Amino acid sequence: MPVGSGWWYEVKLDGHRTVLWRGPDGVRLQARSGRDVTAAWTDIAAAGLQLPVGTVIDGEAVVYVEGRISFSAAQSRAASTPARARVLAEQRPASYAVWDILAHPDLGDVRPRPYSARRALLLELLEDIRPPIQVVPATDDPETARFWYDTLHTQGVEGIVAKHANSPYRASRLWKKVRHAETVDAELVGYTGPPVRPRHAAVRLPDGRTVLSQTLSPRLAARISAHLATSGPPRRARTSGGDTYSTTGPGIVVEVLAGTTRHAVVTVTRVR
Template identity: 60%
Template sequence: MEPLPCVVELLMPPIMSRETHRSLENDGHRLVLHREETVRCHTRSARTVTSAWMDLAVAGQATLPPGTVLDGEAVVWVNGRLSFSAARARGNSTSKRASALAAQYPAHYVVWDCLMAGGVDLRSRPYTERRAALLDVLAPVPPPIQAVPATDDPEVALAWYEHLPDQGIEGVVAKLASSPYRATRVWGKLRHSETVDANVIGYVGPANRPRRLAVVLPDGRSALSQALAAPLAAEIARLVADAGPSRRGRTDDGEDYQTTDPGLVVEVEAGMTRHATVAVTRVR
């Protein structure tokens, strides 16, 4: 079988291309790591979270060359499985609490893209060039920082998809080998439980404990989510509490909500988006 023109990675994410790469996808916290004179970590929404992942920042300071920017996911292993709850606890903790959690459950940084190497911006380069740069940068770097596994062999990608869920791997991701880097998603996920990203435009309930979220789905529709689980509501409250005065808004179905500043992205179950409400699984 000839390789596809894409790459697949593990979800940690997998990647697929038209020259295709395939990779595995983990269940962790999206993290962009900047190594300049010091290390700074931030989320996809540009929230600085260095203190929550100080063990990864220290590892990056010690092993990565200045002028490096990496995009990936912070993951935590518990009893031989990737644990999203453990990663969420780390990501939402205070500096003191994060230090205690790191001693018990140290984090790993699974990297799937290289945005800058040697001070050179690589975001406009094809994925295959960025992947090669990523492997060069990480070649001398030991764990806990490592590149996500990737392949252009469909049979290998299928084996990953079928046999690795027991380790907490969610699925695989496919990306065109010729694609440049985009902050928005330009790759496809194949999960055992499929999800999509949605932009948060508001919430229902008090800002310090939102009960539901108003989101814009990939097809442009606005809708309210189902009730948020308590830990997720607490996490989101910290992100919207400082957004300033809100206004009243309405979804496409006429349901009221309080607006919030743009920038927050959440993951929702894809199967729910055909209905009037969606189920939020995590903050991206």
């Protein structure tokens, strides 16, 4: 975790990154990919009507299950049909944890302004806004941030995001994310790229979900390529998140470094 003059720290919640647009005709919610996800999060959209027209904010759509943030519940909501999403919203209402403001109703585009100024604008704007919209906790005290990191993971907090007070809004380029992590064994089920030099491994995690790893190192790519050469012809398949990969035969287990909460990003560390 970076320390020093100007660093601020926010808790990193385990949900779905969502931008909220309050326009003259209502509220629109947008995923990180740019896709319109308003129908999946109608309870958040309804709450967004409290905001003044011209507001654009960035945050995380989260769902609590038995007092703990559940990424699987958020994933189920995001992947549901509009009708099913409405049912899930009644069973487990979502919350919207806001960490930044992109446009202010009176000032327009505020992305070039420093983080500290945007944070002040955000707190002022949301001061009288009721839940489920709320501001993500932030501190400039590294000891408080370390306490959050050490104690809040049991509630589904994924880690800490560090942002410099002088930094403008540029998606996540200037953010430093410090996640909780653990090593788990996963079954290699496929790959992306050419079989002689695979770029990503498709692995099946202990909870049954299939995900793509981060880019393989040359050493690991060579080890996996040797296995692919004897595993038979591949077929096309999709991960639990919808990414396409080429399958491989069984028989190889890899050790991966994965987030303790949702295993959304995995890094292969070695072949068993």
